[in-house]
Every structure is written in C-alpha cells, then in structure tokens.
Ligand SMILES: Nc1ncnc2c1ncn2[C@@H]1O[C@H](COP(=O)(O)O)[C@@H](O)[C@H]1OP(=O)(O)O
C-alpha cells in the first residue's frame with residue numbers, strides 16, 4: 001500500500017467474478033507459513049494462496065499471554081501431536097476491501113481486513129486467531145483456545161436489535177432470499193453489508209446477531225479461525241443447513257453449504273429453520289475430497 005501498487009492478480013476463472021490477490025496476500029502467507037514451520041516442523045499448514053513472495057522478516061517470538069491460559073488447557077489438547085494439527089491460514093481476509101480502499105482512497109474500509117489463523121484437530125477447530133491490523137490506532141488480535149476463553153475482545157452477551165451482517169461483494173439471489181426469510185420471521189431487524197469473514201465474525205462478537213452467507217465461495221481458511229473464536233464465546237458457526245464444517249487436511253476446501261454464524265444470545269437453530277429448504281437444497285454438503 002505504501003508503494004502505491006498492490007500488484008493485483010485476479011485469481012477468478014474466466015466469467016466467475018473477481019477474486020483478487022495482492023502482494024500483501026503473497027507476503028503475509030509466506031511470513032506466516034515459514035514462521036510456523038520454523039517452530040513446528042510436522043504440522044500440516046494449508047494456506048489460501050498458491051503463490052507467495054519471500055518476505056525476509058519471520059516471526060520467531062510468541063505471545064506470553066497464551067501461557068497465562070495454560071492451567072485451563074484440557075489434557076486432550078495438551079497431548080496433541082504436531083502431526084495431528086492442521087492449520088488453516090488466510091493471510092489476508094478482505095482482499096477486495098483492500099483493493100477498493102486503495103482505489104477509492106477510502107481508508108475506512110481497511111477496518112474490514114483481517115488475518116486468520118485457525119488450528120484444527122480431529123477435523124474441528126480448537127484454536128483461532130483473528131488479527132485486525134487496522135483497528136483503532138495499533139490494530140488488535142482476538143484469539144481463543146478451546147476451554148481457555150476469548151482474548152482481545154469482550155464478547156457481547158445481548159442486544160435489543162438483531163442486526164445481521166452479510167457479504168458486501170458476493171451478493172446473490174440466494175443470499176437475498178435467505179435474508180428476506182429471516183426478516184420475515186423477525187430474526188433480522190436490519191442488514192449490514194460488510195467485507196471479510198473475519199470482520200463479520202468480529203461484528204457478531206461485538207453485538208450483531210448473525211452472519212449469513214447463503215452461497216458457496218467461502219473457504220475453510222475463512223471459517224476455521226473464526227469458528228474457534230466464536231464457539232469459545234458461546235456462539236455457533238455451521239453451514240446454512242446446520243451441519244458442522246470439517247477441517248481435515250484432505251477435505252474439500254470450499255464451504256459449499258454456505259455459512260451461518262450466530263452470537264451466543266440468539267438461537268442458532270431458529271435461523272437454520274427459517275432459511276428456506278430450496279436454498280439449502282442448492283447448497284449441498286461437502287462429500288468429495290480435494
Ligand atoms: N466467491 C468467492 N471467491 C473467493 N473468495 C471468496 C468468495 N466468496 C467469499 N470469499 C472469501 O470469503 C470472504 C468473505 O466473503 P464476503 O466478503 O463476500 O462476505 C472474502 O473476504 C473472501 O476471502 P479473501 O478476501 O480472503 O479472498
């Protein structure tokens with residue numbers, strides 16, 4: 001961004017919209033993957049980007065805060081072997097928003113950018129990091145480990161209004177129909193369109209009722225970290241039919257069943273029940289492997 005050229009590559013197949021990758025995505029993935037591999041030789045890391053750019057500064061330190069939760073850690077998690085760990089990395093979530101922020105000189109959009117690192121064990125998320133580099137003056141890091149609470153943010157426990165967040169850049173007929181059905185049942189008093197899976201889950205943690213994406217396109221690296229953090233806060237994240245999303249290393253990377261994330265203070269099942277069956281039928285469960 002400082003150099004004025006994001007070096008954007010459009011990853012979308014012809015005729016299938018716009019899927020930008022910038023030099024920031026490539027460098028951040030290199031940094032995260034190499035830094036993790038340097039410390040943990042045998043973990044399986046799956047990142048969004050196929051192409052990366054070498055970045056000289058790796059991270060060798062770690063947050064001392066994590067050690068403070070040590071006494072809360074279950075024996076099961078304490079005994080995990082490196083080879084059982086799958087880390088899902090989204091080096092930059094909200095790339096379209098970065099591109100738009102620079103193009104329109106609208107730096108407020110940068111708030112929607114996050115870095116997502118999710119840790120899965122036995123196919124389910126056990127820890128997650130949502131880093132928001134452009135929050136307030138210095139950014140913030142929100143993280144959770146199963147059984148050890150949510151850190152970096154105090155999750156909202158109620159709200160008088162049910163605000164639902166959804167996609168800004170991937171709206172479709174099925175997304176709109178699902179939202180209409182929720183409005184009809186008073187499960188969505190208002191709808192806000194914002195970018196990024198990470199940012200939408202931060203909104204849910206901070207007082208929105210739900211994040212609804214009744215469409216395919218979102219991937220495992222978009223949901224692994226955020227599911228870990230949201231469930232540690234008492235919320236739920238599933239596909240729009242209420243099925244758990246799986247994070248084994250050989251699973252299909254697309255969340256073909258869509259995404260529904262709800263805050264701790266709303267009934268997830270009511271949202272699931274309200275989304276029309278026809279929409280659910282068009283977003284089947286992932287059966288095929290990668
Ligand atoms: N059709 C798609 N193709 C590629 N990525 C998608 C698509 N739909 C959603 N995503 C990813 O999910 C995130 C949330 O989607 P949305 O902002 O539309 O709600 C996006 O920021 C993008 O992640 P990324 O920015 O990491 O590529």
Ligand SMILES: [Mg+2]
Nearest residue numbers: 019020048095
């Ligand atoms: Mg992307």
Ligand SMILES: [Mg+2]
Nearest residue numbers: 090093094222
């Ligand atoms: Mg993403």
Ligand SMILES: [Mg+2]
Nearest residue numbers: 048090092093
């Ligand atoms: Mg990304």
